[in-house]
Amino acid sequence: MALVAQGITTLKDVLTISIDKLTSILRHQTRAEALVQAVSSVSGITEDRLKHAHSRVAKSVGVDELVNECNAQLGTPYEAAIAALLREEPSWVVTEIDDGKRQNDPDLMVQLGTITIIIECKTTQKKVPLIGKEEAWAVLQKAADYDRSYKRVTLGKPQFDETCKKKVAGAHDITLIEHTVFIEGVLRVLLGSLSAQSFLEWxxxxxxxDLQRLGGKPTYQE
Structure with missing residues (x-):
């Protein structure tokens, strides 16, 4: 009744308000967190839910404009937006490899200690907005001359097609990560609930x- 009195009448409502407001209504943080956890187990983690949480928590760390740019841009501007967001974390080094002068290079490199991640950014404006296998696997060819210990990652916006998802399940040399999941991980680092090293290892x-294997506190619980 307390939730309904505040206009919170659906499971989606529970998942889209801040944990602080929920705690205020229920008068107990543990109770609020338990409710979110229970609703999450029923509803699952949807893209819309993550985007709403990202919009809210990004403001708390002063990166809302950067996140909005990442959400809005495509192509080369998307690569630049992702690089700018990554540079908000000072513990790793971000290099834009593809500077437009050399052809067939991957887009970004992120380094922290002994960990090096090579990232190829792929976006699409197709009528059916799915990234196919050829684009998803391009990072392997583009990064062929780099140290084999470097991790190869394709960041896809908005999503990969089902063929990609099935094929990558047995892969040992490439990671596919979708845009909203990537933003979730970066925000957990910037919010301080996940270390930069743990994020890169994941x-x-x-x-x-898979978000289920990512540590730190989910943004929708912030």
Whole structure:
């Protein structure tokens, strides 16, 4: 009744308000967190839910304009927007490899200690907005001359097609990560609930990146 009195009448409403407001309504943080966890287990983690949380929490760390740019841009401007957002974390070094002067280079490199991640950014404006296998696997060819210990990652916006998702399940040399999932991971680092090293280690795990294996506190619980 307390939730309904505040206009929170659906499961989606529970997942889209801040944990602080929910705590205020329920008068107990543990109770609020338990409710979010229970609703999450029923509703799952949808793209819309993550985007709403990202918009809210990005303001708290002063990166809302950068996140908006990442959400809005395509092509080369998208690569630049992702690089700008990544540079908000000072512990790793971000290099834009593809500077427009050399052809067939991957887009970005992120380095922290002994970890090096090579990222190829792919976006699409197709009527059916899905990234196919040829684009998804291009990073392997583009990064062929780089150290084999470097992790190869394709960042896809908005999503990969089902063929990509099935094929990458057995891959050992490439990671596919979708835009919204990537933003979630970066925001967890910037919010301080996940270390930069843990994020890069997770990002470098071959296959389709899975939020269930990512540490830190989900943005929708902030």
């Amino acid at each position: 990002l470098g795990q071959p296959g389709l990146s």
